[in-house]
Amino acid sequence: GNLGLVSLTAAGSRSEAGTGALAGYGFERSAPRLSTALQTTLTDADFRQAGFLPGEPSRRRQTVANVGVQMGAAGSVSLTYAVQVFRGEPRAEVATLAYGLPLGRLAHVGLTAARTFSPAQGSAVFATLSVPLGELTSASAGFERTHDSQTGGAERTTTFTLQRSLPPGEGGAAFGRRRHRHDRRPAVSQPRHHRQLRARARRRLRGRARAAG
Numbered sequence: 134g135n136l137g138l139v140s141l142t143a144a145g146s147r148s149e150a151g152t153g154a155l156a157g158y159g160f161e162r163s164a165p166r167l168s169t170a171l172q173t174t175l176t177d178a179d180f181r182q183a184g185f186l187p188g189e190p191s192r193r194r195q196t197v198a199n200v201g202v203q204m205g206a207a208g209s210v211s212l213t214y215a216v217q218v219f220r221g222e223p224r225a226e227v228a229t230l231a232y233g234l235p236l237g238r239l240a241h242v243g244l245t246a247a248r249t250f251s252p253a254q255g256s257a258v259f260a261t262l263s264v265p266l267g268e269l270t271s272a273s274a275g276f277e278r279t280h281d282s283q284t285g286g287a288e289r290t291t292t293f294t295l296q297r298s299l300p301p302g303e304g305g306a307a308f309g310r311r312r313h314r315h316d317r318r319p320a321v322s323q324p325r326h327h328r329q330l331r332a333r334a335r336r337r338l339r340g341r342a343r344a345a346g
Contacts (some may be wrong), residue, residue: 137162153180190219193222209232226250254282
């Protein structure tokens with residue numbers, strides 16, 4: 134109805150850890166100017182999600198809240214806050230602010246800033262410019278900067294991509310050419326398990342920021 138959409142989710146898994154279960158609930162409301170969403174998932178200790186890496190901590194709960202505002206020709210802005218609670222490890226919290234601006238039919242500009250609060254504090258900034266070169270071809274340029282507040286380590290990445298999609302009916306795949314440029318600043322040496330926690334937090338931060346962008 135006009136109030137919003139309520140959703141319920143359930144899933145199961147079977148792995149070397151045993152048989153696990155996932156349950157979730159959410160609420161979503163979309164309007165021409167303002168949209169909101171809240172999604173929470175809960176898992177037991179034996180649940181394993183597809184794509185989990187060996188040794189990755191078991192997630193107990195994940196909650197994601199999002200607010201988006203459409204501003205017409207001025208673009209759109211969204212704010213996302215995600216909390217992940219793990220078993221035996223500190224919780225991870227990531228806040229993401231994203232802005233998108235279409236430049237008519239010429240290009241699209243995207244700006245995203247993300248901040249992670251635990252287990253390691255850090256920040257990331259993403260900027261992208263996408264230009265359509267026809268119905269099936271597009272070019273994009275992106276800049277990414279991440280910073281670890283605890284170690285002082287920083288990394289800058291510039292990406293240029295040229296992509297061409299296959300015509301409909303030919304598999305829907307795409308091919309392209311991509312170039313990267315990395316600029317790293319050394320971080321202060323830290324114990325191995327601390328580095329592992331921060332690495333996982335950075336991966337979650339980058340994934341959340343790109344998804345919001």
